[in-house]
Structure formats: structure tokens, C-alpha cells
Amino acid sequence: MKKTIAVLQGDGVGKEVTAGAVNVLKVIADRFDHEFHFEYGLIGGEAIDQQGVPLPDETITLCKNSDAILLGAVGGEKWNSIPRHLRPEQGLLKIRKELDVYANLRPVTVQGALADSSPLKREYVEGVDCMIVRELTGGLYFGRPSERVERDGEEAVVDTLFYKRSEIERILRSAFEMAQKRNGRVTSVDKANVLESSRLWREVAEEVAKDYEDVKLEHMLVDAAAMQLIRNPKHFDVLVTENLFGDILSDEASMLAGSLGMLPSASLSSDGASIYEPVHGSAPDIAGQNKANPIAAILSAAMLLRHSFDLHQEADKIEDAVESVLAQGYRTSDIADGEESVSTDKMVEVIIEAIQAPVAN
Ligand SMILES: NC(=O)C1=CN([C@@H]2O[C@H](COP(=O)(O)OP(=O)(O)OC[C@H]3O[C@@H](n4cnc5c(N)ncnc54)[C@H](O)[C@@H]3O)[C@@H](O)[C@H]2O)C=CC1
Ligand SMILES: CC(C)CC(=O)C(=O)O
Numbered sequence: 370m371k372k373t374i375a376v377l378q379g380d381g382v383g384k385e386v387t388a389g390a391v392n393v394l395k396v397i398a399d400r401f402d403h404e405f406h407f408e409y410g411l412i413g414g415e416a417i418d419q420q421g422v423p424l425p426d427e428t429i430t431l432c433k434n435s436d437a438i439l440l441g442a443v444g445g446e447k448w449n450s451i452p453r454h455l456r457p458e459q460g461l462l463k464i465r466k467e468l469d470v471y472a473n474l475r476p477v478t479v480q481g482a483l484a485d486s487s488p489l490k491r492e493y494v495e496g497v498d499c500m501i502v503r504e505l506t507g508g509l510y511f512g513r514p515s516e517r518v519e520r521d522g523e524e525a526v527v528d529t530l531f532y533k534r535s536e537i538e539r540i541l542r543s544a545f546e547m548a549q550k551r552n553g554r555v556t557s558v559d560k561a562n563v564l565e566s567s568r569l570w571r572e573v574a575e576e577v578a579k580d581y582e583d584v585k586l587e588h589m590l591v592d593a594a595a596m597q598l599i600r601n602p603k604h605f606d607v608l609v610t611e612n613l614f615g616d617i618l619s620d621e622a623s624m625l626a627g628s629l630g631m632l633p634s635a636s637l638s639s640d641g642a643s644i645y646e647p648v649h650g651s652a653p654d655i656a657g658q659n660k661a662n663p664i665a666a667i668l669s670a671a672m673l674l675r676h677s678f679d680l681h682q683e684a685d686k687i688e689d690a691v692e693s694v695l696a697q698g699y700r701t702s703d704i705a706d707g708e709e710s711v712s713t714d715k716m717v718e719v720i721i722e723a724i725q726a727p728v729a730n
């Protein structure tokens with residue numbers, strides 16, 4: 370198979386972990402006889418430094434002409450004081466909108482070998498297998514107005530949570546379809562006791578549910594969902610929610626898996642190229658130290674193979690390799706519980722060795 374993959378490494382650890390994921394994809398291409406062509410584009414702080422904007426037009430064109438996009442992370446202290454519309458994070462929001470990648474799949478699975486890395490007890494987290502379906506191109510991150518205003522003679526501020534019915538309906542359909550392929554349960558998370566947007570969300574969820582009789586729908590308020598994720602994480606199969614709620618709940622859920630460095634994601638469009646990115650940010654506190662956990666980025670590359678190229682055997686190979694190196698005891702410092710740890714590069718190296726190892730008969 371011949372494919373072009375756009376690589377947007379971004380800032381901080383985004384660069385380090387994406388380099389590892391690209392190396393893994395090169396090894397997969399060799400082993401399974403595919404031709405992956407990697408084209409690099411600028412996004413985030415690096416794009417601001419070189420071109421004055423967080424998302425240059427060439428990057429948008431590159432992504433639109435590619436078969437899939439592998440993205441690292443953006444942001445860092447250096448760009449914190451520039452005007453908001455020029456910040457690195459705006460580049461990320463813009464590419465998501467440009468490509469209309471409205472369905473952000475964030476699988477939360479706990480590796481058996483890491484069940485003791487969670488702050489929760491092993492019996493609570495072992496076997497957790499939940500899919501957070503986060504709406505990614507609407508909601509509070511995109512509503513307008515979003516600005517400083519004056520109210521009653523003093524400084525005030527407004528952010529807007531805006532959705533069209535069609536935007537709510539399509540993400541709910543993605544969640545129900547996902548549940549049909551999994552364990553048949555959808556938890557729709559909202560704040561319908563307070564927000565009008567959530568009341569419409571709940572109405573649409575009830576309507577959509579009628580088309581999926583084999584799927585059981587429940588509603589849960591977001592504050593209670595945050596609690597349930599810790600109290601009884603195995604309760605969840607597919608959890609679907611608004612953009613900001615999903616952002617927060619997925620970082621929380623990463624603690625079930627032991628670290629933010631373990632969670633991959635796929636940001637899918639209905640046609641066009643999709644984006645694959647770890648759930649974490651640019652982690653300035655550990656950037657440049659060869660310390661970041663590359664597994665979230667590497668598992669995002671596996672999601673790319675599975676969702677964009679239908680290469681399931683190849684994706685399985687990567688996921689099995691990750692499982693096997695963890696079972697052998699390799700740990701980056703975020704999952705080492707104070708024990709001996711390996712660098713980013715070493716973790717990538719052992720995962721590649723596991724991919725290349727001959728299959729035992
Ligand atoms: N998708 C993206 O590009 C995102 C970007 N950001 C940006 O990243 C910057 C830093 O934000 P933070 O709030 O610190 O969030 P963060 O996700 O970058 O880091 C939070 C904590 O998790 C740790 N961590 C993250 N990834 C890790 C990895 N692969 N291995 C080991 N440890 C890891 C970090 O060291 C830090 O202690 C900000 O500019 C923020 O806006 C934040 C979230 C997502
Ligand atoms: C940096 C933000 C735009 C979003 C974020 O935190 C995320 O998508 O996980």
C-alpha cells in the first residue's frame with residue numbers, strides 16, 4: 370500500500386514522541402511491504418517562530434493532500450504572553466476545524482502490566498476498557514463571542530457554548546456506532562440540569578437512540594461522571610460528550626492507565642484525512658530531556674493504520690509490541706513508580722525490536 374502521511378510534530382515533547390512514532394511506522398512499512406511517504410509541516414510555537422502564525426496555509430494544504438496526519442502537541446511557556454488568537458493552541462484548533470475532524474476517539478485501556486501504576490487499586494482498574502468519544506470541532510472551544518467585554522462599567526468576559534443540532538447528532542451517531550462494535554452501551558455525559566446546550570444534547574441522544582435498538586443509552590451529569598470514572602471505571606463502555614467536558618474527563622481517565630503518556634487518540638472526519646495525536650500536551654516540564662513516554666504517540670500511529678488505512682494486522686503488531694515491552698518491565702519515568710526507567714529513545718528502540726522479532730510458532 371502507498372500512502373502519504375503528514376507529520377506535524379509541534380512543540381516540546383511533541384517532537385520527541387512523534388519522531389518515535391514515525392520510526393515505528395517506517396519499520397511497519399518495511400515489515401509488511403508498504404510505502405509510507407512522510408511529509409513534514411509546521412504547527413504551533415515553531416510555526417509562530419518561523420512564519421508568524423500558528424498554522425501556515427502550507428500546513429493546511431499539506432494535510433488536505435495527505436492520507437492521514439500524525440500530530441505531536443503544541444504550546445509552551447515561550448508563547449504564553451502573545452495575543453490569544455496567535456497562540457500555538459489556536460493552530461491546533463484551526464487544523465481540527467479545517468479538516469472537520471469532529472469525532473475524537475480516546476480509548477482508555479489499562480495494560481495489565483501497569484495496573485499497579487494507577488493511583489487506584491489494581492482491582493478497580495485492571496480490565497478497564499472504555500472509549501471516550503469527544504466532540505472536537507464545536508462546543509465551548511469554538512463558540513463566538515469569546516472575548517473581553519465591558520458590563521456595568523467593569524471588565525467582563527464571555528465564552529460561548531454553541532452547537533447546531535446536526536453537530537450534536539453526528540457525534541452521537543459516531544458513539545452509537547462505536548457501541549455496536551463494542552459492548553452495546555453509551556453513556557451520554559452532559560450538564561442538562563443547568564445548560565440549555567445539554568438539554569438539546571439529551572433530546573437528540575434520545576432521538577438517535579431509536580435508530581440503535583441494540584444499544585443501551587444512559588445519561589449522566591458531567592460532575593457525577595468525573596466521580597464515577599474513579600469510583601467504578603469499569604461501568605463505562607462508550608462515553609460521549611461535549612468538547613471541553615471530553616478534554617477534562619480524558620485527562621482524568623489517563624490516571625486509570627497510569628499516565629497521560631499512555632493515551633492515544635484519533636480525530637476522525639466523515640470524509641477527508643483524519644488526525645492521530647496523543648492525548649497529552651507539549652509537557653514543557655520534561656521537554657528536551659529524552660524522558661517523555663512515547664507510547665501514546667506510538668499507539669496513535671496504530672490507530673492511524675487501523676482507522677485510516679484499514680491495516681488491522683499492522684496495528685495489532687504495534688499494540689502487541691507495546692504490551693510485550695511493558696510485560697518485560699520496560700518503563701519510562703512516568704510509569705516507573707520510582708523504579709529504574711528508560712529514556713524515550715530506548716522505549717522506542719525496544720518497541721521496534723519487539724515488532725521485528727520473529728513470530729514464534
Ligand atoms: N494536544 C495538544 O497539543 C495539547 C497541548 N497542550 C499545551 O501543552 C502545554 C503544557 O500543558 P500542560 O497543562 O502541562 O499539559 P501536558 O499534557 O503537556 O502535561 C501535563 C503533565 O503530564 C506530563 N506528561 C505529558 N505527556 C507526557 C508524556 N508523553 N510522558 C510523560 N509525561 C507526560 C507532563 O510532564 C506534565 O506533568 C500548554 O501550552 C498547553 O496548552 C495541552 C494539552 C493538549
Ligand atoms: C490544547 C487544547 C486546544 C486542547 C486539548 O487540551 C486537547 O485537545 O487535549
Ligand SMILES: [Mg+2]
Nearest residue numbers: 616617620648
Ligand atoms: Mg487536553
